[in-house]
Amino acid sequence: xxxxxxxxxxxxxxxxxxxxxxxxxxxxxxxxxxxxxxxxxxxxxxxxxxxxxxxxxxxxxxxxxxxxxxxxxxxxxxxxxxxxxxxxxxxxxxxxxxxxxxxxxxxxxxxxxxxxxxxxxxxxxxxxxxxxxxxxxxxxxxxxxxxxxxxxxxxxxxxxxxxxxxxxxxxxxxxxxxxxxxxxxxxxxxxxxxxxxxxxxxxxxxxxxxxxxxxxxxxxxxxxxxxxxxxxxxxxxxxxxxxxxxxxxxxxxxxxxxxxxxxxxxxxxxxxxxxxxxxxxxxxxxxxxxxxxxxxxxxxxxxxxxxxxxxxxxxxxxxxxxxxxxx
Numbered sequence: 001x002x003x004x005x006x007x008x009x010x011x012x013x014x015x016x017x018x019x020x021x022x023x024x025x026x027x028x029x030x031x032x033x034x035x036x037x038x039x040x041x042x043x044x045x046x047x048x049x050x051x052x053x054x055x056x057x058x059x060x061x062x063x064x065x066x067x068x069x070x071x072x073x074x075x076x077x078x079x080x081x082x083x084x085x086x087x088x089x090x091x092x093x094x095x096x097x098x099x100x101x102x103x104x105x106x107x108x109x110x111x112x113x114x115x116x117x118x119x120x121x122x123x124x125x126x127x128x129x130x131x132x133x134x135x136x137x138x139x140x141x142x143x144x145x146x147x148x149x150x151x152x153x154x155x156x157x158x159x160x161x162x163x164x165x166x167x168x169x170x171x172x173x174x175x176x177x178x179x180x181x182x183x184x185x186x187x188x189x190x191x192x193x194x195x196x197x198x199x200x201x202x203x204x205x206x207x208x209x210x211x212x213x214x215x216x217x218x219x220x221x222x223x224x225x226x227x228x229x230x231x232x233x234x235x236x237x238x239x240x241x242x243x244x245x246x247x248x249x250x251x252x253x254x255x256x257x258x259x260x261x262x263x264x265x266x267x268x269x270x271x272x273x274x275x276x277x278x279x280x281x282x283x284x285x286x287x288x289x290x291x292x293x294x295x296x297x298x299x300x301x302x303x304x305x306x307x308x309x310x311x312x313x314x315x316x317x318x319x320x321x322x323x324x325x326x327x
Contacts, residue, residue, distance in 0.1 A: 036272075039272050040272045040273070043269045043270075043271060043272040043285075044058075046268060046269070047097060047268065047269065047270055047271075047288075050268060051100070051101060051104065051105075052100070052104060057100075057104070058097075058100055061096070061099060061100035061103055061104070062096050062100070064099075064103070064130070065095070065096050065099050065100075065123070065126075068126050068130075069126065069186065070095070070099075070122055070123055070126050073122060073184055073185070073186055074119060074122070074184060076184070077117065077183070077184035081176055082176075090119045090120040090123075090220065090248065091248075091271060091273055091284070091286075093271045093273065094120065094248060094270065094271050094286050095119060095120050095123035096123075097270050097271060098120065098123055098124060098127070098218065098246060098270075099123045099124070099126065099127045101216070101244060101246075101288075102124060102127035102128065102131065102134070102216065103127050103130060103131060105215075105216075105244065106131050106133070106134065107134060107214075107215030107216035107243070107244070108133060108134050108135070108215055109134070109135060109137075109211055109213065109214045109215050109216070110124060110128070110134065110135070110136045110137070110214065110215065110216040110217075110218070111136075111137045111138075111139075111204075111207065111208070111211070111214050111216075111217050111218070111235065112124065112136065112137075112138050112139070112217070112218035112219075112220065113138070113139045113140075113200040113204065113218070113219055113220065113221035113231055114138075114139075114140060114141075114142075114218075114219070114220035114221035114248075115138045115139075115140035115142065115181040115182045115195065116140070116142050116175055116181060117175060117176070117179070117181075117182070117183060117184050118181065118182035118183060118184045118185045119184070120218070120220060121136070121138055121182050121185060121193070122182075122184060122185050122186075122189070124136050124218070125185060125189040125190075125192055125193055126189065128192050129189055129192065134192060135192050135193070135194070136192060136193050136194070137193075137194045137196065137207060137211065138181075138182070138193065138194070138195050138196065139196045139197075139198065139199075139200050139203045139204060139207065139221070140181040140182070140195065140196070140197060140221075141197070141198065141199050141200070141221060141222075142175045142181050181195060181197070182195060200221050200222075200227070200230075200231055201227070201230055204231060204234055204235070205234060208234060208235065208237075208238040211238065212238070213238055213239075213240050214235070214238050214239055214240065214243065215239075215240055215243050215244075216243060216244050216245075216246075217231075217235040217239055217243070217244075217245045217246070218245075218246050218247075219231050219232070219235075219245075219246070219247040219248065220247070220248040220249075223248075223249045223252045223253070224253075225253045225254070225255045228247065228253070228255035228256065228259075229255050229258070229259060232245070232247070232255070232256070232259045233259070236263065236291070239291050240291070241291055241292065241293045241294065241295055242290070242291060242292075242293055243290075243291045244288060244289070244290055244291075245288065245289045245290075245291070246270055246286060246287065246288045246289075247286060247287055248286045249284065249285075249286065250285055250286060250287040251284060251285045256287050259289075260287075260289055263289075265289050265290065265291060265292060265295075266289070266290040266292065267287060267288060267289040267290070268287065268288060269285055269286070269287055269288075270285075270286045270287055270288045271284075271285060271286045272284075272285050273285065
């Protein structure tokens, strides 16, 4: 009730004063952090300027996203779930920014790891549909996590957790009973989509070899250090110069930071999530990397794949995300 009154007062405040009011709302509340809220705003501005020149085009794509079938498809899916079952796949801000990147730069070949119910996948496919061209190839392991056929230890499962706090809620890596990965995606968008079931460590090498070159890569499968580094290094070999790689949950560990420092590329935050009212252990974040024009594609492929396959073997032998990842 009190929060409703606060919201009503804010909406009645002249727009010219709302920005200052928002700041002091975070500054004066002892449970809130203006520093983290400011970082959210700064990240939005920096990302918009980097890829669109200003915030205006980014806001136009956001409006397009909000007016699309993405939201109604998600809410229709939520209505199909039993009471008490939640569906958490991806933050809205991440979906909006991937949608905007795809609409602006029009990649033709996109690869992602991690589908689950299909929120981010739906966002990508909707952008491709709006572009009128392009194809998405997705690798997803949630079917095996859900049906119990795989002998998976708790540490490996934790790498796939999604939701809160800080996107690590137990059980959020499992697709709802009776559903398949990407079940919320409308039929008319599926003609641009190929779904491959299995571990990225096993399925990504042959997929990339078949495609030969990709324009856009999205990581959102296991967030264990070994899994993230494996995917980054392998996808990088096939990402064309000027191509974009994005990753969710880069704050879980130092995999993303290590990778971008080793490759000295153009990178930054795509999103910085801060929800002071939610039960988050810490703010969440996602990042982007742009491959420079003078970086060769698929260089030293044989030796790189050998190293990636060795990394995959280490993961399959049970390297614990808990040993290398931190919230």
